[in-house]
Every structure is written in structure tokens, then in C-alpha cells.
Amino acid sequence: MEINDLTPAEQRVWRAFATGTEVDLRGDGEQSVRAAVVRALLLNGPREAGEIAAVKLRGARITGELDLRYATVDSVVHLTHCRFEELPDLTGAHLRYLSLRDSGMPGLSMTRTHIDGSLRLTRCRFDGPVRLDGSQISGALFLEGVEITAEPGPRPVLQLNQISVDDDLCARGLRARGAIRLDGATIAGSLDLEDADLAHPGGFVVEAEAVEIGANLLARRLRAEGRIDLRGARIPGRVDLLDARLSNPGGTALRASSCVIGEFWLRRGPRVEGMLNLRRAEINQLDVEPEMLPAQVRMLDLTYTFLTPHEPPERRLPMLERDGEGYDPHAYEQLTAAYRRIGDDQAARLVQLAKQRRRRSTLPWYGQVWGHLQDAAVGYGFRPLRAAGWLLSLLAVGSLVFAGHHPPPLKAAESPEFDPVFFTLDLLLPVISFGQESAFAPTGGYRTLAYVLVVTGWILATTVVAGVTRTVSRQ
Structure with a gap:
């Protein structure tokens, strides 16, 4: 160019x-x-x-x-x-x-x-x-x-x-x-x-x-x-x-x-x-x-x-x-x-x-029921004080009821002196025995109450163990 x-x-x-x-x-x-x-x-x-x-x-x-x-x-x-x-x-x-x-x-x-x-x-x-x-x-x-x-x-x-x-x-x-x-x-x-x-x-x-x-x-x-x-x-x-x-x-x-x-x-x-x-x-x-x-x-x-x-x-x-x-x-x-x-x-x-x-929410109905029980009882183990509250409440209810109505002894000659507090503890705690539950037998509605305390005690114990196990495994 x-x-x-x-x-x-x-x-x-x-x-x-x-x-x-x-x-x-x-x-x-x-x-x-x-x-x-x-x-x-x-x-x-x-x-x-x-x-x-x-x-x-x-x-x-x-x-x-x-x-x-x-x-x-x-x-x-x-x-x-x-x-x-x-x-x-x-x-x-x-x-x-x-x-x-x-x-x-x-x-x-x-x-x-x-x-x-x-x-x-x-x-x-x-x-x-x-x-x-x-x-x-x-x-x-x-x-x-x-x-x-x-x-x-x-x-x-x-x-x-x-x-x-x-x-x-x-x-x-x-x-x-x-x-x-x-x-x-x-x-x-x-x-x-x-x-x-x-x-x-x-x-x-x-x-x-x-x-x-x-x-x-x-x-x-x-x-x-x-x-x-x-x-x-x-x-x-x-x-x-x-x-x-x-x-x-x-x-x-x-x-x-x-x-x-x-x-x-x-x-x-x-x-x-x-x-x-x-x-x-x-x-x-x-x-x-x-x-x-x-x-x-x-x-x-x-x-x-x-x-x-x-x-x-x-x-x-x-x-x-x-x-x-x-x-x-x-x-x-x-x-x-x-x-x-x-x-x-x-x-x-x-x-x-x-x-x-x-x-x-992902579990079948029976798993959800058990989950609700764990949640209400101890918050899946993350709220252990809730279990103590349940136990104290049930202990108070059982002690008051059985204090007003002593269950008859199974063997009068061999039975220890009845204690409503330790009798209720015997019903609630599945692995500890104070000799009260095996010596006395409630009747009628009191027997129903005793069964409720036993079942509730097992549920609380199981949920507490599950919660503790979960916590230990995380640690």
C-alpha cells in the first residue's frame, strides 16, 4: 500500500x-x-x-x-x-x-x-x-x-x-x-x-x-x-x-x-x-x-x-x-x-x-410411636433431666397413693415393714430391688397402678439407656 x-x-x-x-x-x-x-x-x-x-x-x-x-x-x-x-x-x-x-x-x-x-x-x-x-x-x-x-x-x-x-x-x-x-x-x-x-x-x-x-x-x-x-x-x-x-x-x-x-x-x-x-x-x-x-x-x-x-x-x-x-x-x-x-x-x-x-417422620407407625415416647420422656437422651422429673412425679404419686392404702403382704410373718416410697421405687426401677415389691401384692385398682408404674419405669429406663448410648457413641 x-x-x-x-x-x-x-x-x-x-x-x-x-x-x-x-x-x-x-x-x-x-x-x-x-x-x-x-x-x-x-x-x-x-x-x-x-x-x-x-x-x-x-x-x-x-x-x-x-x-x-x-x-x-x-x-x-x-x-x-x-x-x-x-x-x-x-x-x-x-x-x-x-x-x-x-x-x-x-x-x-x-x-x-x-x-x-x-x-x-x-x-x-x-x-x-x-x-x-x-x-x-x-x-x-x-x-x-x-x-x-x-x-x-x-x-x-x-x-x-x-x-x-x-x-x-x-x-x-x-x-x-x-x-x-x-x-x-x-x-x-x-x-x-x-x-x-x-x-x-x-x-x-x-x-x-x-x-x-x-x-x-x-x-x-x-x-x-x-x-x-x-x-x-x-x-x-x-x-x-x-x-x-x-x-x-x-x-x-x-x-x-x-x-x-x-x-x-x-x-x-x-x-x-x-x-x-x-x-x-x-x-x-x-x-x-x-x-x-x-x-x-x-x-x-x-x-x-x-x-x-x-x-x-x-x-x-x-x-x-x-x-x-x-x-x-x-x-x-x-x-x-x-x-x-x-x-x-x-x-x-x-x-x-x-x-x-x-x-x-420417616419411620413406620410403630417406630413413630416409640420415637414420641423417647422424645416425651428424655428428649431422645438430650434432655436427661426430663427423666428425673418424670421419676420424681411418679414417685410422689405412687408414694401418696400407697401411703393411704397399704397393699397386703404375701407372707405376713416374713414381710418387712411396708414403706410406700421404697415400694414405689421398687416398681419404677427395673434393676434395683429394695425387697418391697416382692413382699406386697396390691389388689384392684392399686394393682393397675402398680402395673402402670412398672411399665413406665421400663420405658424411662430404656430411653435413658438409649440416650446415654447415643451420647457415648458421639463422644
């Missing part, structure tokens, strides 16, 4: 390339620069010894298609505050550094692109899909303030699946209407979605299965209308959803099943609308406010070490009862262990009591 064939604006860009000087066309009205000229410079532009060549163009209207498919570009590219008439295609290209900051374009195709430095798309406006899937970026990827106005369809409006970023992926303030796909992505630093506004009602808003993030997933004040899927993600830092608004009524709002997460923060925001799925996840610290939990929470085989903030069992137990898959003993054991780690044994006992009551 000859310089005489160029427009005045293109000539300025051509002459500035060899020294990497920036050309700012914003004050000259809307100046057009052909994409073919930019391509010719990047592939075979003039060079000067001792200078670093670069295309640094600001405020231009790029006409035609910028086609750099599978090209190798060894110079820095800055096309900022520009307006592209056609979709740039950099599929398979190899670049040192690329900045399209504050530009507008119909879309962007950068599938399987290699960038030795960073890719900056800060505050870009896209009217169509953006494809970065399979790309390898040695620096950071900047998508903060990006706005994608493409109409939602079957394909994602932002494709980042299988992307590899050796630094942070910053998408703070991102606005998109449609799905964002991050399946299989690898991000060495953090993924920043703070203040992002994402919407795809009834569909996936973020697909990030098996994503690997080296540090944190930051999503404070995120607004997401649709389904977020993090199944199989590996995030050793924290998933920060403070002040986030997650909404997918009638479906799953957030799926983080089979994940390995350092810390999971879900606090200070409104109640999640839709299901929260944490099945089979491994979380070191689960930091969740009960008020944010939705009506359906899937927690089957969820494991966590610490549960914060510290709340009484009455506020934590409802989340275990919102699992539509039925009774899950593992969930109760996890909550019990979390309370024991911080030394709150009373709360741990209340969780275990709630576990037994929930289990009772």
Missing part, C-alpha cells in the same frame, strides 16, 4: 506507526480510517531502528473489516475511543498487547487468540456477541464497564469458555443481556464481577462449569437475573456475594454443587429468588445469613468446616428442612460439628434432637 493512496488521517497514522506515536482524531470531527490500512501497518508497516512500532489510534471510525485471522502481530495495538463499522475478526491471531478501550463495534471474534500481554476492552460497547473462547492471555483481561446489547439467543453473548488468563479477569460493572459462558476457563488470579448487571430471564446468565480460579470470585452488588452455574468449580479463595441480588424464580438461582471453595459469603442482600444448590460441595467457611436463603436449598453431602455468623440453632435448622430431597442425616451432622468446633455444645445437642425428630 502506497502512502499517496491514503487519506490525510490515514497518512498521519502511517507516519506515526514506526515510532509508536499516538494519533488522536477526536478533535477533527469524525475521521475515517480504513481497516485495511490498519491491517497493512500491523503486518508489514514501516520500521525505524531503535524505535518500537505501534498502532496508537484514538477517536477514529474504522471502516471495513479488520481481518487479522491467524496473523502474527509483534507490535502493540491501541485502538481506543474508536467506532468499528464491521466486526473485527482476530481468530487464531498472535498479538503482543491489544487495547480497544472505550470503543464501539458490532461484536468481536477472538477465538483461540494468543496475547502475550493483556487484553483491554474496558467500557467497550458491543451490539453483537463477543467470542474469546479458547484464547490464551498471558496478562490480564479487562472487561470492566463493558456493555453488550446483543439480543439474547441460543448462543452466549459473551463466550469465555476454555479461556486461559494468567492474571485477573476484571469484569466489574459489566452489563450483558444474555448468557455468559466460562465453562472450563482457567484464571490464575481473581474473577471480578462486582457491580455487574447480568440478565437472561429463564435461562443461564453465567455458565461456569469446572472453572478454575486461582484466587477469588468477587461478586459484591452483583445483579443476576437467571441461572448461575458453578458446578465443579475450584476456587481456593472466597466466593464473595455480599449485597448480591440473585433471581431466577421457578428455577435454580445458583448452582455450586461439587465445588471446592475456600470461603462462601452470602450476606447483606435480599433473599435469593430461586433454588440454591450446594450439593456435594466442599467449603471451608460457609458464611451465610439465614435471611438470604431461599425456600429451596439443596445440601445433600455438603461439607463445611466453619459456619458463620454464629446463629442459634432455631435460625439454622430451617435451612436443613428446605431440602426437597427429604431427610438428610449428613446435613444435621455437619451443623452439629460446626457448633462443636466453636464450643457451643448446647446448640449441638439441639441440632441432634431436631435430627431425631426429623428422622421419626
Whole structure:
């Protein structure tokens, strides 16, 4: 391409390339620069010894298609505050550094692109899909303030699946209407979605299965209308959803099943609308406010070490009862262990009591009857003082009744002196004998009372033994 064939604006860009000087066309009205000229410079532009060549163009209207498919570009590219008439295609290209900051374009195709430095798309406006899937970026990827106005369809409006970023992926303030796909992505630093506004009602808003993030997933004040899927993600830092608004009524709002997460923060925001799925996840610290939990929470085989903030069992137990898959003993054991780690044994006992009551509903009728007796008698062994209260009450009743009516002795010559208190104790305690029960035989209604005391004593003794055995086995 000859310089005489160029427009005045293109000539300025051509002459500035060899020294990497920036050309700012914003004050000259809307100046057009052909994409073919930019391509010719990047592939075979003039060079000067001792200078670093670069295309640094600001405020231009790029006409035609910028086609750099599978090209190798060894110079820095800055096309900022520009307006592209056609979709740039950099599929398979190899670049040192690329900045399209504050530009507008119909879309962007950068599938399987290699960038030795960073890719900056800060505050870009896209009217169509953006494809970065399979790309390898040695620096950071900047998508903060990006706005994608493409109409939602079957394909994602932002494709980042299988992307590899050796630094942070910053998408703070991102606005998109449609799905964002991050399946299989690898991000060495953090993924920043703070203040992002994402919407795809009834569909996936973020697909990030098996994503690997080296540090944190930051999503404070995120607004997401649709389904977020993090199944199989590996995030050793924290998933920060403070002040986030997650909404997918009638479906799953957030799926983080089979994940390995350092810390999971879900606090200070409104109640999640839709299901929260944490099945089979491994979380070191689960930091969740009960008020944010939705009506359906899937927690089957969820494991966590610490549960914060510290709340009484009455506020934590409802989340275990919102699992539509039925009774899950593992969930109760996890909550019990979390309370024991911080030394709150009373709360741990209340969780275990709630576990037994929930289990009772799964038993046949006779098991439920026996469970109700255990619960009423000693609270399944977690309220042993209740048994003492029952025994003292029955002892008082029996002592008063038999004090007013001594039962006749079986052998008058050999019988000891009748004592109503020890006679009642003989009836109530199945393994201890004071010689009273075997020496006297009540008759009529008093015999019925004696039988009731014997049966009640056996029930109390059995439930106490069951409770003690359960407690010892836990210890």
C-alpha cells in the first residue's frame, strides 16, 4: 500500500506507526480510517531502528473489516475511543498487547487468540456477541464497564469458555443481556464481577462449569437475573456475594454443587429468588445469613468446616428442612460439628434432637410411636433431666397413693415393714430391688397402678439407656 493512496488521517497514522506515536482524531470531527490500512501497518508497516512500532489510534471510525485471522502481530495495538463499522475478526491471531478501550463495534471474534500481554476492552460497547473462547492471555483481561446489547439467543453473548488468563479477569460493572459462558476457563488470579448487571430471564446468565480460579470470585452488588452455574468449580479463595441480588424464580438461582471453595459469603442482600444448590460441595467457611436463603436449598453431602455468623440453632435448622430431597442425616451432622468446633455444645445437642425428630417422620407407625415416647420422656437422651422429673412425679404419686392404702403382704410373718416410697421405687426401677415389691401384692385398682408404674419405669429406663448410648457413641 502506497502512502499517496491514503487519506490525510490515514497518512498521519502511517507516519506515526514506526515510532509508536499516538494519533488522536477526536478533535477533527469524525475521521475515517480504513481497516485495511490498519491491517497493512500491523503486518508489514514501516520500521525505524531503535524505535518500537505501534498502532496508537484514538477517536477514529474504522471502516471495513479488520481481518487479522491467524496473523502474527509483534507490535502493540491501541485502538481506543474508536467506532468499528464491521466486526473485527482476530481468530487464531498472535498479538503482543491489544487495547480497544472505550470503543464501539458490532461484536468481536477472538477465538483461540494468543496475547502475550493483556487484553483491554474496558467500557467497550458491543451490539453483537463477543467470542474469546479458547484464547490464551498471558496478562490480564479487562472487561470492566463493558456493555453488550446483543439480543439474547441460543448462543452466549459473551463466550469465555476454555479461556486461559494468567492474571485477573476484571469484569466489574459489566452489563450483558444474555448468557455468559466460562465453562472450563482457567484464571490464575481473581474473577471480578462486582457491580455487574447480568440478565437472561429463564435461562443461564453465567455458565461456569469446572472453572478454575486461582484466587477469588468477587461478586459484591452483583445483579443476576437467571441461572448461575458453578458446578465443579475450584476456587481456593472466597466466593464473595455480599449485597448480591440473585433471581431466577421457578428455577435454580445458583448452582455450586461439587465445588471446592475456600470461603462462601452470602450476606447483606435480599433473599435469593430461586433454588440454591450446594450439593456435594466442599467449603471451608460457609458464611451465610439465614435471611438470604431461599425456600429451596439443596445440601445433600455438603461439607463445611466453619459456619458463620454464629446463629442459634432455631435460625439454622430451617435451612436443613428446605431440602426437597427429604431427610438428610449428613446435613444435621455437619451443623452439629460446626457448633462443636466453636464450643457451643448446647446448640449441638439441639441440632441432634431436631435430627431425631426429623428422622421419626420417616419411620413406620410403630417406630413413630416409640420415637414420641423417647422424645416425651428424655428428649431422645438430650434432655436427661426430663427423666428425673418424670421419676420424681411418679414417685410422689405412687408414694401418696400407697401411703393411704397399704397393699397386703404375701407372707405376713416374713414381710418387712411396708414403706410406700421404697415400694414405689421398687416398681419404677427395673434393676434395683429394695425387697418391697416382692413382699406386697396390691389388689384392684392399686394393682393397675402398680402395673402402670412398672411399665413406665421400663420405658424411662430404656430411653435413658438409649440416650446415654447415643451420647457415648458421639463422644
